[in-house]
Amino acid sequence: MISLPHYLTVGAVLFVLGLIGFLTRRNLIVMFLSAELMLQGVALNFVAFSRAHGNLHGQVFALFIIAVAACEAGIALAMFLMLYRKKRSLDISLWQALRDPGLEETRDLVPLPAEPKEEPLPVLSVSGIEPARKERDHA
Amino acid sequence: MLLADSSNDLNWTVLLPVVAGGLAVWYMLPSTKRRPMVFGALVGLIALAGLAAFLVSGFGDTIPQTVEAGLFFGFSGLAVAFATLMITGRNPARSALSFAIVVLSTCGLFLLLAAPFLMAATIVIYAGAIIVTFLFVIMLSQQEGPSSADLRSREPDLAVVAGFVLLASLLVGLERVYDWRNVDSAIVHAQRVADAESVDRDYLSPLPPMENMGSPIPLTKKAEEFLGEMRTALNRVKVAAPRTAEDRRLTDHRLVQEIENAITGLKISAFKHHDVEAIQTNCETIAKGLTRLRNLRNGSATFEDVVRSEHGEVKPIGNGPKQLPAANVSAIGRTLFSDHLLAIELAGTLLLVATVGAIAISRRERKAS
């Protein structure tokens, strides 16, 4: 029989995955999605408990979680837009002014690997002779 | 306390999904080193299989091969897999879509948990509204494709270690709380002793020679083991729902007292003096009591006692296993507007304030002319 602890396990896994996402990802939107993922895990717990205890309070809790998440989403997205307008980027590491005075800004030291060159796409010539290979325009 | 008082050893089935899952997530997180995704996917699949194994065997229940079990595993697997994809994806738009699938899978789980209204609400609000808004924001802000921030992670090693240590702790805790196997075996054992024609000689202490009548009689090894098993099982059901001193009149407290008395009786006299009748009575008491307590904890039995509180005496309503009402929507509505009226008003206010706040924040500031 699928019982309470199974659901709690799935909820815990979702919560921890959301937590890791929140801690590691630097895109504000992905961070926020991770927070929502944690909320999903918690909501799953509540609903499972609701089933186990045979009353509806757990489901009501889950409903409130949805309401709060909706508020959060509205405010957070508005803030993201504002922050984006200021720095033209959603990288949260750009907002680190609240550090100890005199401390160096944390920067990314390791360079990103070079993008592998994409295979140039063949361009068909007009008359059906062998297609000439031309670099794709990236602009 | 709950975790500490359990005498279960660590269940090593926890380790496989945790370690493999940690490796897989760490491997797949964005990094400046280029990693082939295949290995990540492989380790991830192993972790998923480990998780399934943990679910099947971790709690001692047997999983029947029903549609429900199939759906549960399907939805859970989808949810976990896409959650992993969501947190590891380089493209925020894909992350958002993965999250949509996670939400849909959780909705399936909600449905399995007899919460159809919540399922519908979650689909409408989350998958329908919130994620669409996210996609809009992504379209507004990231028109140039993934930025360099999306290709890096902040402290992936520490974060993964912390997260999966936490997960391991949670799983072990769950296991300790919901694994009833040693209680079940203790009940079977006690019942067997009680039902037997005669008590096995191994349990009975050999009578001392006449000249040493006054000296203490030791218990046999088998008897010690039996009593230890009983005591462990008793502790297990006791800690699962600790009681305060105020509700001593409740059944479960009385049952615990009875079982303790029976164990003490066995220890002090019955096994030593070869009192077969007493042994069988006490074992019967232990088996009955443990069964009842286990069912109470499980939720498959109900309290019949009168609950005293400052509001007066309350009798629990209804016997038999707890069940949710069939008319889910109307029942939720009744609960919301009776038990949680203030909370729902507050939530409404919160939504209103959030709307105003969102508009105020995102308003473009007019340049001072």
Next chain:
Amino acid sequence: MLDAHEQLLAVPLLPLIGALLCAVFGAVKELRSWSHVPAVVCAALSCVCAISVVAQLNQATLPVTFPHIDADRIIWFGVDAQTSRLMVEFGLSADHLGGMMLLGVTFIGFWIVVFSIGYMKGSPGFARYFAVVSLFLASMNLLILADNMILMFAGWEGVGLCSYLLVGYWHHKHSAAAAARKAFLVTRLGDVGLILGILLLWFMTSQEGFEYSRFFKDVPGLASSYPVLFPLSCLLIVLGAVGKSAQFPLYVWLPDAMEGPTPVSALIHAATMVTAGVYLLARCTPLLLAVPGVQLTIAIIGAFTALLAAFIALTQHDLKRVLAYSTVSQIGFMFLAVGCAGPALPKIAVVAAIFHLFTHAFFKAVLFLSSGSVMHAMHDVIDMREFSGLRKVLPVTHIAFLCGALALAGIPLFSGFWSKDMVLEAALEAGHSERFGTIYLILFGIALTTALMTAFYTFRAYFRTFWGPLRMPHGAHPHETWVMNLPLIVLAIGAVLVGIAVEPFTHWFSGFLSKAPFLASTPTPEHHLNWPLILGSSAVALLGLAVAYFMYVKSPSTVDKAARSVGRVYSYSLNKLYVDEIFKVLFVQPMNLLAGICSLADAVVSDLTRLVASIPRGIAVTIKPLQNGLVQFYALSMVLFVAAFIGLLVLFAK
């Protein structure tokens, strides 16, 4: 209509309201150019009230008080201890001495405020000027009217503050700021003495209140039971008076205080505030009569200061500085008169001091105001070497200055003549006493010499400014306006007539003043004109005038010759006897040395403190990188510890 008691309260209260209104006007942009109006109106009303109070005093013998019933007395602050009750009350009281002072202060104050309208026009901080002047009038009136010494001290400090603010009115000018600081600090020396003296008196008397009447109740008893402390307290009060009235050795601030606007010099540093010391000593006559030694000290200080300041004034080129030194000198005369109060009859000596104070207020005010008018016309140049022959371009100023100069020089029939004559008479009378008689005679001689010098330097300034060929500094545009001329005319008439009108033939002034409670009980002298003295002092004054006329109008070439023939003496006078330099060596440099040592010690202590403080800072440096501003890092540390905690719980807690 207000009754006398309420009018008494109105006298200091109205200028205070005026000051507040001026400040409010100054804060509102549209009203800023009208901010002189409240000051003028309140000064006028205050003057009217003062005249009304004095008119009622003329008939009465008892002082007018506020509150007029003892039960209504207002407690300002108080401390009840087991052994003593320190209770300071708010009470005003105008006796005949206070009434006379009040009349002078409010009347002259009003006309000077009117003069300031023209003089200060267009200056930045117009409203600030009138607010502070109004506040000054309020403080001065409070000083005069207070019936206890602590309230008097409040007024005393109030006028000191206003003096500081007004001397430093052009605070962006370095010299003005320095002068203001100097004035404030030097007078502070005297003020410390004064408050110590007051507290000593309080300690010696009933230890209940600070009213004058309590202090004066049993003076002989005090003097006999405290043979050391009582003279000491009197000396401390004299120190306060010396500081405020710019007597030797604390006179050095007054010439520098001329950095302030000229009407301020006229009001504060000639007519009113600097005479507060004389007023205080006159008020304390009952105390001083018990200690003849202190009286003699006062007289010596006064005479010496008079001579010293007159000597310095002989050669100064700055018109306002000449007037400043002459002020110091004239206040020296007043001190001399007060100091004679023991050996001579108090009704002669104190009346002479206050009479001289009264006439001096008029003629010195008119002198300062006309010098201000000259300065206004000469584009802020006041050096007498830069201009001459101004009598044609500034006719009203010329006549006013002439009136003031005649009065100051003590030319017969002008007001200064009569009052100075009274001072000399008091000194002469003191010379006839048994004790210290010789010393007082010497002082009389000094005073007569000073009178000669006064006549000389006064007319030296007059002739150099208004006679000779017409010369003006570049940029000057001589003009006179009615708002400045009117006060000049009124005060000039006062300077000419006030002496002859109130005293020598009518004896109204001395009769009025003698009704003051502390004088009423002393014996009354018979009024007579001491003809030898009158003739002698007239001759001395005319001689000074004649010498000045000869040297500066008839044959100007003799000036240089005379200066060269007394070369060293001349340079002493020109450099103010090097008093500032001596003070610098005696006080400033040791203080600088002490300050250097202190700052060295301070540096050691603060470095030690810094050393202690650097320990936690050093510890902090090691954990500082944790505060790196990355939100995710903070969240990570939180999660790490939660995970570690729960993990430990699972692993080890059985």
